[in-house]
Amino acid sequence: MDQGHDAATQPVDSRRREGLRAAVRALYDRNRQTGHAAWAGRDFDFVCPSHVTYPFQWFWDSCFHAIVLSHLDPSRAESEVLGLLANQQDDGFIGHVVFWQRERFEATVADYSIAYRTRWLSDEMQPPVLAEAVAAVARRGRGPEFLADVLPRVARFYDWCRDVRDPDDDGLVAVLQPDETGLDHTPKFDAYLGIDSEDHDAFTAAWERVAGAYDEVGRQPEAMFASDAFVVEDVMVNTIYAENQRVLADLFDQVGDAAAAAEYRSRGDRTAEALRTRCWDEGRGLFFDLAGNDERRLDTNTVTSLFPLLLEDTDPVVVARLVEHIRDPGQYGAAYPVPSVAMDEPSFRPATVGGKLVWRGPTWMNTNWYLVRGLRRHGYHELADHITERSVALVEQSGFREYYDPRTGEGNGAPDFGWTAIVLDMVEGTER
Numbered sequence: 001m002d003q004g005h006d007a008a009t010q011p012v013d014s015r016r017r018e019g020l021r022a023a024v025r026a027l028y029d030r031n032r033q034t035g036h037a038a039w040a041g042r043d044f045d046f047v048c049p050s051h052v053t054y055p056f057q058w059f060w061d062s063c064f065h066a067i068v069l070s071h072l073d074p075s076r077a078e079s080e081v082l083g084l085l086a087n088q089q090d091d092g093f094i095g096h097v098v099f100w101q102r103e104r105f106e107a108t109v110a111d112y113s114i115a116y117r118t119r120w121l122s123d124e125m126q127p128p129v130l131a132e133a134v135a136a137v138a139r140r141g142r143g144p145e146f147l148a149d150v151l152p153r154v155a156r157f158y159d160w161c162r163d164v165r166d167p168d169d170d171g172l173v174a175v176l177q178p179d180e181t182g183l184d185h186t187p188k189f190d191a192y193l194g195i196d197s198e199d200h201d202a203f204t205a206a207w208e209r210v211a212g213a214y215d216e217v218g219r220q221p222e223a224m225f226a227s228d229a230f231v232v233e234d235v236m237v238n239t240i241y242a243e244n245q246r247v248l249a250d251l252f253d254q255v256g257d258a259a260a261a262a263e264y265r266s267r268g269d270r271t272a273e274a275l276r277t278r279c280w281d282e283g284r285g286l287f288f289d290l291a292g293n294d295e296r297r298l299d300t301n302t303v304t305s306l307f308p309l310l311l312e313d314t315d316p317v318v319v320a321r322l323v324e325h326i327r328d329p330g331q332y333g334a335a336y337p338v339p340s341v342a343m344d345e346p347s348f349r350p351a352t353v354g355g356k357l358v359w360r361g362p363t364w365m366n367t368n369w370y371l372v373r374g375l376r377r378h379g380y381h382e383l384a385d386h387i388t389e390r391s392v393a394l395v396e397q398s399g400f401r402e403y404y405d406p407r408t409g410e411g412n413g414a415p416d417f418g419w420t421a422i423v424l425d426m427v428e429g430t431e432r
């Protein structure tokens with residue numbers, strides 16, 4: 001099935017692997033945040049995305065950090081997950097940022113555009129990577145004992161996703177603000193948001209328009225949906241949602257709860273099916289998001305259009321078409337793959353734009369992690385090895401940066417960036 005890659009890739013040998021492991025260990029010591037939060041009456045112990053710009057606990061960052069920590073220190077990996085669960089709300093929601101040590105960083109917070117539920121918690125979601133994180137932590141740690149402790153809370157989070165974020169009950173969850181995708185300034189939302197410049201202020205104004213409409217209705221979910229200010233069924237978020245409901249099902253199997261396992265498996269299957277039937281564009285051979293309550297298809301070719309490659313039941317013919325895009329040197333086949341926007345899109349930019357606009361073209365490690373796993377599941381091992389080797393090379397050349405120039409490998413964005421270390425899981429190998 002694997003047709004190989006033009007450039008013969010040297011596998012990552014044990015010397016490079018050991019070097020990477022040591023560098024990740026040192027990074028996770030540097031980015032460790034520990035202390036006592038009086039507001040929560042609780043100690044915290046987590047890895048922050050970056051000391052410079054992101055000193056707090058971010059949801060999907062933390063899930064990736066927990067997966068990395070599962071290879072280094074199972075007890076710290078548990079703390080990372082427990083820190084997220086500690087602030088779960090009664091409705092099952094978990095905010096995308098926990099400001100544990102906020103008082104130390106008020107100046108940093110002044111720069112953020114975030115909706116708050118409380119002074120210490122955001123009122124936004126992020127891609128639901130939680131079950132995958134819990135699976136990794138359980139697998140290399142205390143197994144069923146840890147699962148028995150956390151699974152009811154993890155399941156409540158996925159119930160919140162379904163009950164609150166899928167009001168049309170089509171199996172796809174919607175995000176209500178662009179940054180809920182974790183892809184803050186991705187060009188795929190430009191037209192929908194009415195943005196036609198690369199000026200950071202234009203984004204802030206558009207985000208404030210959305211948040212303002214929500215403030216008017218007291219941020220009540222039904223009313224936020226009804227206001228139709230920004231409703232997107234995002235392909236990446238929903239691929240992660242489908243996969244994680246299936247992972248949750250596997251975890252329930254491990255603790256002997258067959259009924260819960262069957263329930264989440266069927267929910268995951270439904271999400272995967274909805275992606276296939278609603279988001280696949282046969283003509284272009286890519287998946288696209290649905291925007292607005294009338295569900296118009298967005299049409300910018302970004303890395304998220306490739307994401308259903310991750311799902312085990314994606315048709316091999318569809319997978320082959322996605323792989324063509326990844327190999328294409330005009331689109332995603334960069335020297336340092338995989339760029340976050342296809343290089344032939346007019347909006348593609350290889351580095352930071354407008355001062356601090358992110359996700360408009362550079363290569364990010366978390367999306368590589370997902371794509372590599374999808375490639376392996378579907379038998380494209382040589383291409384997976386190639387992307388893995390190039391990913392390790394990025395860190396060796398430029399350090400753990402937030403993102404990289406796909407043509408030169410130059411590092412950009414925040415330094416000492418936590419989830420870039422997920423490359424360790426790519427070389428150590430992982431399976432659900």
Ligand code: GLC
Pocket residue numbers: 049054058060061181182183184358
């Ligand atoms: C940026 C990213 C987002 C991430 C956050 C913290 O906002 O777009 O995905 O969670 O930084 O690293």
